Amino acid sequence: MFKKQNLSPPANSLRQGPDENGHFGLYGGRYVAETLMPLILSVEQAWKQAKHDPAFWEEFHKLAADYIGRPSPLYFAQATTKHLGGAKIYFKRDELNHTGAHKINHCLGQILVARRMGKTRIIAETGAGQHGVATATVCALFDMPCTVFMGAEDVERQKPNVFRMKLLGAEVVPVTSGSATLKDAMNEALRHWVTHVHDTYYLIGTVAGPHPYPEMVRDFQSVIGTELRDQMQQKEGRLPDTLVACIGGGSNAMGLFHPFLDDPSVQMCGVEAGGHGVTTDKHAASLTGGTPGVLHGMKSYFLQNKDGQITEAHSISAGLDYPGIGPEHAFLHDTGRIQYVSVTDDEALAAFQMMAKLEGIIPALEPAHAFAHVMKLAPTLPPDHLLVMNLCGRGDKDIFTVADKLGMKI
Amino acid sequence: MSQRIIQRFESLTSRGQKALVTFVMAGDPDLSASTEILSALPSSGADIIEIGMPFTDPMADGPAIQSAGLRALAHGTGLTEVLSLVQQFRRHNQDTPIILMGYFNPILAYNPQKFVQDAASAGADGLIIVDLPPEESNEIAPHARAAGLDMIRLITPTTDSARLPHILTGASGFLYYVSIAGVTGSKSADVNAVADHIARIKTQTRLPVVAGFGIKTPADVSAFSRIADGVVVGSAIVQYIEQHQKETNLAQRVSAHVSALKSAMSA
Incomplete structure (x- = not known):
């Protein structure tokens, strides 16, 4: 039931990288x-x-x-689908893993x-x-x-x-x-x-x-996308149409996207943390609001000033609060294969509450960013459009932050 | 190739002396104090000067140099200011080699080719880019060579015999032996172990080898200058500057501190 990842992509594949020097x-x-x-x-x-x-x-x-409990379920989010009135929405439930995240x-x-x-x-x-x-x-x-x-x-x-x-x-x-x-x-x-x-x-x-x-x-996280391929085949008999995942450094998104990079019909969207908005100086959207640079051993996109000094990231979600992003995302961004967008703290906070009420699932603030984008995107799509969101973590850890933002005492 | 570096080592060797290499952070505690400290260094015994280029995320530096960088950045020290410090220094000193030391990101933002050209015309002689191993140096090394700047390579206790020739290819100026596996300002290295490593390196290159990292006191300087062509003192000077930054005669005090290190050397 558990397929091994295909680690040898064909020539001209987007899955070939990196080269021998990384x-x-x-x-x-x-x-x-x-x-x-x-x-x-x-x-x-x-x-x-x-x-x-x-x-x-x-x-x-x-x-x-x-030990982890894989494969994680692929869940048809019926209430969300009905509520948003557009694409057919699935959650890849990596928040059910042992320790509660991918x-x-x-x-x-x-x-x-x-x-x-x-x-x-x-x-x-x-x-x-x-x-x-x-x-x-x-x-x-x-x-x-x-x-x-x-x-x-x-x-x-x-x-x-x-x-x-x-x-x-x-x-x-x-x-x-x-x-x-x-x-x-x-x-x-x-x-x-x-x-x-x-x-x-x-x-x-x-x-x-x-x-x-x-x-x-990436290769360890690709277990997510590899499972999804099989599960979607079983449930719908075909590939998904759109994949959505949140991005800080980008591990859950890369794990979801990578096995589908060579399937041109599959659209992919990475959701960065827009904090107070990407036009302010308080966000963590390295691709949308950063420039290429070198930090932490890699060349990629970073939040930095014109002198190449790294600036501080901001996000309501501690897991997305990083001024850089994985280099393969930078590459896929430049090639245009993946679309990268951002949502704000407030949008993520609203999405966090919405998912809890609609589905009985308290998501982590990180995938709440992905869900905020799903809430915008799904209504614009037809009912036969298969949209999969990676629900990469559960929200128990975030209840204090959220309560504080909502002005409630626990 | 920098003639200043070659001449400096030739002249030291002819007198039977070793090089004292001093590191200070550009713009620490501020630009004018930094200018004064730099100009006082050669007469106090600094044979080669390393000037740190501040960066927000110096991953190979310990607390002393990290805070020096933050102090400098707080006063707006960018690469333009670093190069203007070099230019001012060159107005009254033509012989002391200057090595610029820092991280790649600010240089990348400046434009590597333009940076090495501007650095060379300001009067710098070499570059140490801590997070740029030979594997990644193509973006700047050819331009540096063309501009006459030496790319000073680091060799460390973890460098094995398979990797050493790879580092030596394309090295020029001198070699910087990092005496300990650690960050700057760590505790002192074992001088005997370092002696063995440097002896091994010397069998494969004719370039001078200086030892740095964890060399702080006159006693350290004395011990390490016996086994290397020079010693680098960085964090200890930077820490001294931090402790005395508020005092009016800062440059003179730093001079006296450096003189004490130099005397330990010739002793």
Whole structure:
């Protein structure tokens, strides 16, 4: 029932990237300090071997099924479809995964790679805390010490996840440098890694960072799109028409989109966090409101001023609050294969409440952004149009933020 | 190739001396103080000067240089200001090599080709771009060569014998040996281990090799200058500037600090 991902796309495929140096067109690469280069190259070596080893994938898929609970259901959202009065809407329910988000997919894959490399401890960065919780979870499972770097501001606004990580045995290090959010947590994780190169594996939480991370995380997350293909075939006997996913670094979106890149009939839309609006200086929409640059080991789009200094991102959702985006998204943006839009904090907040009432599902604020776009898009489409939204995380972690925004006390 | 770098090492070697390389952040604590500090460095014993180009996200730097960068950015120090500091320095000094050190993103925003041309005409001699390994350097290295700027390459404790030749290809000026696997300003390296690494590098290149990262005190300078062609002191000077930034005679104080490091060297 569980198909292996097709990892060898044909020539002229949009799924061929990256090239041997980790470039997706102009983007990607390995922009790291020399101290990290040998380590990055050894991660690449280990990943290459794992990728072509059936035993590796057997272990991955067995745990994906029994521990994560995959495949995640493809759910026909009847009430939403009726309410919006247009396209037929499905949710890919990755919020039902163990730990409540899609992040566990790439955490499981990467810790298996780390074990093959003989690494004995794991570090990670986290924004909303979902990736931190998922990392702490697989570390508990494999009995490996885990240190999670988290912006001090995020530690404050995501207390439940901080507690979860601690329960799972992880050490959470609040990062106070810079803007004290996700980008600074990533800087600090890289600084720590440079100091502990011999025994430590850096488990990156999105399709970003130096090669091979964007490719590796994408290939683990592609389990989402690969499952969807089969499930849609079973339910509707054909491919979906439109895919919608939210984007911070872009891991859940890439996992949903990638298996469909070579199907020209499938339209795809990535939804960035528009914060107070992309024309203000408070948003996290790197593609819509940023320019190409180099940070965190990769060339991609970043929020920056004219001098190339990185500016602070803003989003109501801690998981989207990152001033960059994975390099493959930058490439697909420039080619025009994927459309990228943004929705504001307020639109996401309204969508969050709407989904809870319509479907009895409290989404995370991240996919609430995707849902806000679905609410705009669906009514413009005919009833036989199959629209799939990746419901990439559940909203338990966000109830405090939302209550605060709505002026309610918990 | 920068003639200043070649001549500086030749002249030091002929006197049996090693190079003291000092790092300061451009625009720290502000532009005018920075101008004064720079102009006082050569007479206090700095043989080569590294000027930091501030960046918001310096992922290879420890807390001292991170905060120096933020102080400089708070005063609006961009690459244009960095180059004008170099230009002012060159008005009264023609011999001391200047290496610009920083991260790639601000250079990318400036335009790499234009940046190396402007840097060369301002009087810079070399570039260290921390997050630009040889694999990614094509966007700037050919332009730097054409403009006569050296791309100073970093070699680290993690560089193995398979990677070393790759780094040495296209290296010029001198080589910067990063003595510890860590960020700038970390605790000192083991001098014997560094000696072995540098000896290994020396069998494969004729370029001078300087050691940096974690070299702070006159005692460190004395120990490391015996095993390398030069030593880099960065965070310790930057930290000294931070501690004394409010004082009126800042440049003189920094000079005295650097002189003490230089005397440790010739001792």
